[in-house]
Amino acid sequence: MTEPGGHAGVRTETREGIFIITIDRPEARNAIDGATARALAAAIDELDSSDNLLVGILTGAGGVFSAGMDLKAFAKGEKPVVPGRGFAGITRTEIRTPLIAAVEGYALGGGTEMALACDMIVAARDATFGQTEVHYGIVAPEGGMVRLPERIPHNIAVELLLTGDPLPAARAEQLGLVNHLTEPGEALTQALELAHRVARNAPLAVAAVKRVVNERTAYRDQDALRDQDQIVGLVLDSQDAREGARAFAEKRTPHWQGR
Structure with a gap:
């Protein structure tokens, strides 16, 4: 196991070839700001380069995956998007290495979009997903509107995107969004077990699977993202x-103007 590393707002750690990235x-x-x-x-980049x-x-x-975009930072004019890489530097990046989301607590807005950018999702039973952007006068442009209808039934995805309603992890697992449910506090443990099951296989074979899947889906996603x-x-x-x-920062009800 290597010593933990990382930068502002992010910790990294390696365990037997498994790279853990913690927001x-x-x-x-765990809302995402620019830094x-x-x-x-x-x-x-470190994951893919080693x-x-x-x-x-x-x-x-802290028992939360991510509440998505830092709306207080956004209200000040800051956008948590890396040019060419998308939200959180993840959602529009073609990641070569298999990536698993280990979700505890809330994965809302951009939090759900980060999870959708991963290859597999492990979630605690009491975790909650949701594309809540419409509550704040915005939409889910970093994969929510493109990937969610591909991962769960179309009509249910549309309902979630239009209402901003939460999606409990147990329901998400029934719909096929979540690979494995765990007891609260055990998502990382289960994700590590799944990661080791992948890592014990032949690296060239694993890389080939990931590449073929990426080439079949990533380009289509990129075209759809550009169109949207x-x-x-x-x-x-x-x-x-x-x-x-x-309104979020001031803890009040928004007043929509339609412009």
């Missing part, structure tokens, strides 16, 4: 988007 902003429910996005991008790292695990500190950007850009830059973030 470490529990005071903000954390850049640190996550650097961690993914021949000794066989599988990655993405998780969150032309539609949602006006939403993300709207007065309503700024109002939603301000």
Whole structure:
């Protein structure tokens, strides 16, 4: 096991070839600001650049995966997106190494989109997913609208995206979004067990599987993301988007203007 490393808002640790990336902003429910996005991008680069790292695990500190975008930072004009890499430096990155999300607590908004960018998801029974962006005058442009309808039944994905309703982990497992459910506090342990089951296999075979799956899905996703950007850009830059973030920061009900 290597000594822990990392940068602002992110910790990393290696255990027998398994690279654990931990979002470490529990005071903000592991919400992603610009510095954390850049640190996550650097961690993914480290995962993909080392021949000794066989599988990655993405998780969150303090019993929470991530509440998504840091709306207080967004209200100040900051966007947690790395150019060419997407939200948190992850959602639009073609990650070569198998990556598992270990989800405890909330994975909301961009938190769900980060989990969707992973190859597999392990979640505690009391965890909650959700594309809650519509509550704040924005949408889910970093994979939520593209990947969620591909991972669960289309009509249910549409309902979740339009209502912003939560998706309990047990229901997510029934729908096929979650690979394995665990007792609370055991998601990382189960993710490590799954990672070791992958890592014990022939590395060239594992790399080939990941590459073929990526080439079949990633390019299609990238085309869909580019197409949606032309539609949602006006939403993300709207007065309503700024109002939603301000209302969240000020703990009040937003007043939508439709512009």
